Amino acid sequence: MNLYITVAFKGTIPNREEISAVMYFNPSQMSLASSAFQHAEALAGRYFRISPKAMSAHCYDVKTLAYLDQHEVNDRAFAHICKYRYDQGDQAGLEQGQHFYRICLQDNRILDAVNRASSFIKLNPLLLYIAAHELVHVIRFDGGHIDFDAPLAEKQREEEKVHEITRDMLRNLTNPELSLVLECFSNRYQIGDLYH
Numbered sequence: 656m657n658l659y660i661t662v663a664f665k666g667t668i669p670n671r672e673e674i675s676a677v678m679y680f681n682p683s684q685m686s687l688a689s690s691a692f693q694h695a696e697a698l699a700g701r702y703f704r705i706s707p708k709a710m711s712a713h714c715y716d717v718k719t720l721a722y723l724d725q726h727e728v729n730d731r732a733f734a735h736i737c738k739y740r741y742d743q744g745d746q747a748g749l750e751q752g753q754h755f756y757r758i759c760l761q762d763n764r765i766l767d768a769v770n771r772a773s774s775f776i777k778l779n780p781l782l783l784y785i786a787a788h789e790l791v792h793v794i795r796f797d798g799g800h801i802d803f804d805a806p807l808a809e810k811q812r813e814e815e816k817v818h819e820i821t822r823d824m825l826r827n828l829t830n831p832e833l834s835l836v837l838e839c840f841s842n843r844y845q846i847g848d849l850y851h
């Protein structure tokens with residue numbers, strides 16, 4: 656997969672008022688997010704039995720809130736996915752019309768959940784859950800399990816399925832902090848919406 660957390664400023668830099676109102680990942684939190692995606696990619700490869708070469712065919716990138724375009728911001732989710740097609744002249748080596756997914760991390764929502772639940776929800780396991788969840792979406796979109804533009808009811812069923820697979824994928828990791836996050840994403844108690 657084409658994975659990077661972009662580090663270049665793009666567009667306008669948030670002004671001071673916006674910074675005080677909205678929380679953004681700091682450099683060390685961005686580094687945690689990057690590690691979470693690397694870990695999740697390895698776990699997904701193992702779970703779906705996808706070779707590293709086949710995994711690289713799933714094109715996605717990851718951006719944090721400060722680098723999202725306005726339409727990529729979603730204040731009701733921890734993360735969501737946008738699908739784009741390359742235009743001629745974009746990204747050397749990629750064919751025109753080839754698609755890629757952008758996983759848009761909503762720093763504000765993620766940090767808010769950690770702050771509100773500071774005694775038991777930690778950033779690291781939450782980021783791992785989010786990364787694994789979004790990668791499951793990408794793999795299933797590309798595998799034809801669901802159309803990216805499927806009707807809402809179908810998307811809701813897919814969301815349940817993706818949560819179920821994500822929990823399965825992470826179940827064998829023995830980490831008490833991760834177990835708490837898995838518990839929070841169970842059907843009994845949701846700490847937030849996650850959808851594409």
Ligand SMILES: [Zn+2]
Pocket residue numbers: 788792814817849850851
């Ligand atoms: Zn989802």
